[in-house]
Amino acid sequence: MISPSIFVFAPLASAALFTALMVVRSRNVIHAGYWLLPCLLAVAGLFGSLEAHFFVVVQILIYAGAILILILFALMLTRDVMDPKQRQTTKFAPLAVPLCIFVGLGGALMMARAPWPAIQAAAPGPAEQTKALGLGLIGDYALPFEVASLILLAALIGAICLAKAEKEPAAPEPVIDLRGEIELEESVSAGAADGH
Amino acid sequence: MTANLTHYLALSAALFGIGLYGVLARRNAIAVLMGIELMLNAANINFLAFWRFLAPNSVEPQVYVLVVLTVAAAEAAVGLAVVLNVYRSFGTVNLDEIARLKG
Structure with a gap:
């Protein structure tokens, strides 16, 4: 029956909220992209405080690793259009x-007023949890697993089709290597000379 | 002193509000996508908080989180491909300058 400690929760929660505010408030979108990293890591820490060990790793790998890199690449590719x-x-x-203040604060107050039951039971250990999930x-x-894989496949193909350049660049003129031709002719004529 | 479910739900609501501001107010399409990521993260915190406090022996909330993560990854890939395409044809990623539907 171990509840997460407030001394773990409070710093992580304030870090997540502060960095999230910086993400939406930064004038420079590149800075906003970089602020997203500590925000996602703080959320990973919150998952850790909830003893969801598998999702700490997944959050760091997929969000902080893959999605953030993708966002930063897109920011760099479109960098010149967004003057801070x-x-x-x-x-x-x-x-x-x-x-947004209404949604955020209203939702928070609504959640705070509802009578939630206390923690029910100890969470299973990391190995048992992950085994049960698998x-x-x-x-x-x-079924949700297969649907998720289908979504990923569709997104993969869709992203490739969308990001591909619409107009193929004109094929370069074939360069005729004259030296090769001359050598060929020479060898042919030499072969012809040998034959005679 | 322990943090209970209320704390996590309140945090998630606040994070959702911040992400919503990013979606509604930012001009840059990629910043809007970052706001969506914040909102999806808030949803994941909610799922995992409910899992931990109300049903720690159930697998279902974790499956939901996994599906949300998958959708987030797909959304980021397709969304950024669309943004790059828009950038290629409009020369901008500012959402209020992209008003033409055709041609």
């Missing part, structure tokens, strides 16, 4: 602020 000095928000931003994925939850 120009406006970074749409004209709806003043409307979005109260809406058995679940090929047993009771095979």
Whole structure:
């Protein structure tokens, strides 16, 4: 019945919230991309405080490893169009602020007022948990597993088709290597001379 | 002092709100995608908090988190491919300048 300690939760939670704010508030999108890294790592730490060991690793590998790299690459490929000095928000931003405060704080207050039961039981250890998840994925939850793999395959093909250049560059003119031809002719004539 | 389910749910709601701001207010399409990632992370915290506090012996919440992660990866790949395509044909990734549907 071990609840996660508040002394683990509080620093991780404040780090996650602060870095998330920096992600959406940074004027420079490259900085926003880099702020996303500590945010995702703090979320991985929160998963750790919940004893979801497998998902700590998955979060670091997939989010901090793969998705973040993809985002940073896209930022670098489109870097020249986004000057940090120009406006970074749409004209709806003043409307979005109260809406998001309402959703965030309202949701948080609503969650805080609901009577949640105390922690039920100790979590299984890392090995048992991961084993149960793996058995679940090929047993009771095979359908979501297969659907997820289908989604990944579709995304793979779709991303390749979308990112491919629409117009193929004009094929370069075939370069005729004259030296090769001359050597060929010479060898042919030499062969002809030998034959005679 | 222990953190209970309320703390995690409140944190997740706040993180979701921040991500929503990123989605609604940012001009750069890639920054919008980053906001979506924050919202998906908030959902994952929610799933895992419910798993830990209410049903630690069930596998189902973890399967949900795995599916969310898969969808997040697919969304990032396809979304960024679309953004690169938009950048190629419009020369910008600012969402309020991309208003043409055809031609």
